[in-house]
Amino acid sequence: MLSIAQKLTEVTEQAFSALGLPPEYARVTVSAQAETAQFQCNGAMPCAKAAKKNPRQIAEEVIEKLRAIDGGKVFAALSVGGPGFINMTVTEDFLTAHLAALAKDTRMGCPVLSPDGEFIVLDYGGPNVAKAMHVGHLRSSIIGDSLRRLLGAAGYVVIGDVHLGDWGTPMGMLIADYLDKQEDSVIFTNYDPSRPDEVERLMNDMVERYPKAAARFKEDEAFRAKAHFHTKQLQDKEQPAFGMWQIIREVSKIAMEKNFLALGVRFDLWKGESDAHDFIAPMVEDLKRKGIAQESDGALVVPVAREDDKKEVPPLILLKSDGAVLYGTTDLGTLVDRMQENKPAKIIYVVDQRQGLHFEQVFRAARKGGIVPDSVELIHAGFGTMNGPDGKPFKTRAGGVMKLEDLIAMGVEKARERLKEAKLAEDMPPAEKEDVAHKVAIAAIKFADLQNNRVADYVFDLDRLTMFEGKTGPYLLYQAVRINSLLKKAAEQGALPAETFILQEPERRLALLLCEMPDHIALAARNYAPHILCDYAYKVAQEFSSFYGNCHILSETNEGLRGSRLALCALTHRHLQVILSLLGIQIPERM
RNA sequence: GAUCCCGUAGCUCAACGGAUAGAGCAACUGCCUUCUAAGCAGUAGGUUGCAGGUUCAAGUCCUGCCGGGAUCGCCA
CATH class of the missing domain: 3.30.1360.70 (Arginyl tRNA synthetase N-terminal domain)
Structure with a gap:
């Protein structure tokens, strides 16, 4: 429409x-x-x-x-x-006819940007196996999930891939550390995926062990050799490394799923760096044969500098001088896989802006090597660095990183308190009350993050993330729930939304604003910019609130006007529902 | 040193090259005996870092400077 x-x-x-x-x-x-x-x-x-x-x-x-x-x-x-x-x-006729059509539109006012349903591979989330998810994963996950929904609504077929960090030396380190300490291998032999307590115990153990193993790797030469040995063993899919890795990956995935479920972030694919492995050797051979990969200082590189470059673009290193692959190699291998498997029109990476040069190198190498033709768009939808309120990289008070689950728990706790204070959700059964608190918390966290311009640096402010007044997620939920409650009350009284609109001054502004939705969705989709949706959702909620405050609806005696106003309420609710769903925010039935 | 990003109200942020630069928070004034006050109505707050240039029109584009951040071959 x-x-x-x-x-x-x-x-x-x-x-x-x-x-x-x-x-x-x-x-x-x-x-x-x-x-x-x-x-x-x-x-x-x-x-x-x-x-x-x-x-x-x-x-x-x-x-x-x-x-x-x-x-x-x-x-x-x-x-x-x-x-x-x-x-x-x-004219009034034109506007009301447009509204009536909008009310019946099955696409809910979403524009069609890809009539043929082109495929898009969307790479976001990217957590590492054997590590706890932390606030650093928040932006990529939230923005990526929103883009998945947004581009999907705009007619693309989006394939969201979590792209796990599940390969390479870090895995070898961890495996070597386990094998080094005999008493711990028991964890693996006894591992039973059907027992949640076992799974959690192993996950906690890995999270604790990982930094220690990394430190050992730095200091202890003998250990480093072992780690390299098991890395190689893993890459050759030999035991015991490969079997242990499978367990490590599975346990980590369960922990990640828990986090993503709480956040309401979904993926279509759970692939990772490991899935690129089989593509790498043939790809490297191919690049060598074509003369695109060259030897340089003992390493095999793809030069990607151009004459008109303003900056120095270093070559992409395919193989280190010791023969090991780097993450640029893995990313190229992943591209080979994606081109064969997904046949996308676009491949979009929702990754920290700081990796801009890396993607520049990978994209250039992919073009040069004929891995990705010019017809396929490669996009690094980067986002700004996450800083603390002091403008420096975010740390908890103790100086560490904050776990994602801790952040969510804090948000939920705050939401519970505020619901109590505001005397909302009072007479609900406990389970529903808890569900509302969770939805409010997630709405607060997501909206606070998504409303920022993607490319700008980001001040990670806990107080702001869990705010419930003003331009916040909970405000939007509150407005949507108020509308829902009003419509229910109206239905109980036998007052139903009309099919024809009668607009007086107070509601015309709202009506005109609702008609803008396709413009905002298209703009957001074209720029990969969820904050445009946030802005629009807030405007709609605010305009509704103003209308709601100025016009009493149920007591309106003119039946046609009352019906029209109810229809406008219903339309507003649906708009909020659509936009919020594109942001990955769920509206509770009541609160 | 080079390159990229950022610099807008006290704070956090908006503003497809377009008319009078907008929101939220914080501050101040009103409004709950009718649909959820997590709300509404209003007041105050600005030389868009600085200086030039392009344009009918510049916060937005170009050049230079100042300030902050990031990146710059064998980590991811």
């Missing part, structure tokens, strides 16, 4: 073409000043020079043309403002 602005753009394009003006200037947008008009087109001004005319005169001509084409059906008012803005206001 098109937005009103899009519909008006189409008409205005006709007018521009008829006047011999370039139609790409005909774009209509929501007016910057609501007092003046509902919509505006700025196209007359850039046309002025080429047409050698006064922009206001061009605007007048466009308006005349629009009137002739339209015949009074769409435009209620057209005028020239300032240096040559074309101000537009639509």
